[in-house]
Amino acid sequence: MKRSPILFFLFIGIIAVTASGTITLGQRYPLGIMPSGLKKVENSSGTYFVTLVKGDSELVVFDTSFRPLTIFDSMRNDGINDLIYRDGKLYCFGFYSGRVIVVDVSGHPSKWKKMDEIPTSSRLVTGSFIDGKVGMLTNDYEFLVLDIDKREILKRENLPVIGLSVAEDAKNFFVSLFHNYNMLTRSHETEKGLLVFDEWGNLVKEVNIGKRPSYILLEDNRVFLVSYVEETLEVLSKSDFSQIQTIKLGRYPNFPTIHDGKIWLALTGEDQIMAIDLSSYQSKYFDLLGRGPIKVVHNGDRIYVLETITGTLEVLDSRGNTIEYVELDGYPVDIVFSGKEVAVLLQEDWQTGKNTGALQLIRH
Numbered sequence: 001m002k003r004s005p006i007l008f009f010l011f012i013g014i015i016a017v018t019a020s021g022t023i024t025l026g027q028r029y030p031l032g033i034m035p036s037g038l039k040k041v042e043n044s045s046g047t048y049f050v051t052l053v054k055g056d057s058e059l060v061v062f063d064t065s066f067r068p069l070t071i072f073d074s075m076r077n078d079g080i081n082d083l084i085y086r087d088g089k090l091y092c093f094g095f096y097s098g099r100v101i102v103v104d105v106s107g108h109p110s111k112w113k114k115m116d117e118i119p120t121s122s123r124l125v126t127g128s129f130i131d132g133k134v135g136m137l138t139n140d141y142e143f144l145v146l147d148i149d150k151r152e153i154l155k156r157e158n159l160p161v162i163g164l165s166v167a168e169d170a171k172n173f174f175v176s177l178f179h180n181y182n183m184l185t186r187s188h189e190t191e192k193g194l195l196v197f198d199e200w201g202n203l204v205k206e207v208n209i210g211k212r213p214s215y216i217l218l219e220d221n222r223v224f225l226v227s228y229v230e231e232t233l234e235v236l237s238k239s240d241f242s243q244i245q246t247i248k249l250g251r252y253p254n255f256p257t258i259h260d261g262k263i264w265l266a267l268t269g270e271d272q273i274m275a276i277d278l279s280s281y282q283s284k285y286f287d288l289l290g291r292g293p294i295k296v297v298h299n300g301d302r303i304y305v306l307e308t309i310t311g312t313l314e315v316l317d318s319r320g321n322t323i324e325y326v327e328l329d330g331y332p333v334d335i336v337f338s339g340k341e342v343a344v345l346l347q348e349d350w351q352t353g354k355n356t357g358a359l360q361l362i363r364h
Contacts, residue, residue, distance in 0.1 A: 023324060026361035029068055032056035035357040038336045038345055039085055045108040049336060051345060052083055061109040066343045066361055070109045075101055082126040093124035118151050120144060128168040130199040135173035137163040143175055145201035155201025160190040167216040172204060173197045174216050181211040181229055194225055207241050209234055215256050226253050245281050255295045266293035273305055286320035299337045306332035313344060328360055
């Protein structure tokens with residue numbers, strides 16, 4: 001672990017003209033290759049924000065004002081592809097090493113350290129937790145269940161294609177098979193779209209649904225599954241996995257979230273976002289000024305939309321009217337809030353012209 005030199009960071013004082021006046025673009029922190037998202041870590045020492053820089057397999061840690069504190073770089077040879085935060089620990093999934101790296105993050109970031117390295121012999125992609133067990137997807141057409149305390153793989157299940165995402169409730173893992181449809185041949189590799197496993201890794205249900213099912217959301221007794229090619233949201237019953245509703249979306253639906261009784265999606269190919277009422281399944285669309293929306297995030301009564309083609313952040317009021325439009329000069333992938341501070345993670349920083357990312361601060 002090492003301290004980040006403050007001189008490494010660049011301060012930019014820019015006033016961005018918006019629909020409602022001006023907002024300030026503050027500091028811009030250069031990062032490495034392919035930062036993937038921002039996670040909040042809360043422990044006895046305070047609250048921190050962590051981004052995984054995939055290309056460098058390192059963690060960059062920020063405080064609540066998004067000032068850089070340290071870089072955790074002792075996993076460079078593991079090729080960390082994703083991570084989960086649970087109970088004072090980060091569980092990091094190694095693509096190159098095939099190891100689950102457990103990092104103790106219970107104290108100040110200067111004291112974070114590796115607790116364990118659990119081998120799996122598979123190239124790990126992502127995972128999800130149920131009661132001390134981690135269900136993991138691999139790049140080797142597998143679903144694994146690992147008992148963390150026992151350091152033992154309880155189940156290794158072969159999949160028909162590579163899985164994309166895994167979600168969990170109190171008793172089951174839900175796996176979407178995004179690669180089930182070949183867009184070149186326009187044919188199914190497998191009709192299976194959703195697989196359900198119990199916490200021990202036993203197959204509970206196979207659901208033949210959707211072409212390239214991508215995102216899974218779970219809410220009470222329903223499963224929501226986005227079909228990327230068919231551009232639909234499939235609503236299933238958790239009890240028997242029967243179809244309750246099919247909702248037409250739009251081109252390239254991305255990153256659904258649930259907020260205030262609605263599912264919100266970015267329609268990347270339509271330059272729109274949409275909201276689906278969970279009680280009536282009625283849909284409402286909102287047009288945008290920017291192009292290529294990728295993610296919708298709510299904070300208070302405002303709606304924040306990250307836009308990848310124009311490299312912008314668009315802010316809407318609760319009625320869906322654009323009130324701010326900010327040029328970020330990069331490819332945004334995530335946004336988080338801390339008091340009056342707003343931080344946008346850029347996977348590509350267009351200011352440098354290099355294949356690196358940045359963290360752009362915004363202050364209202």
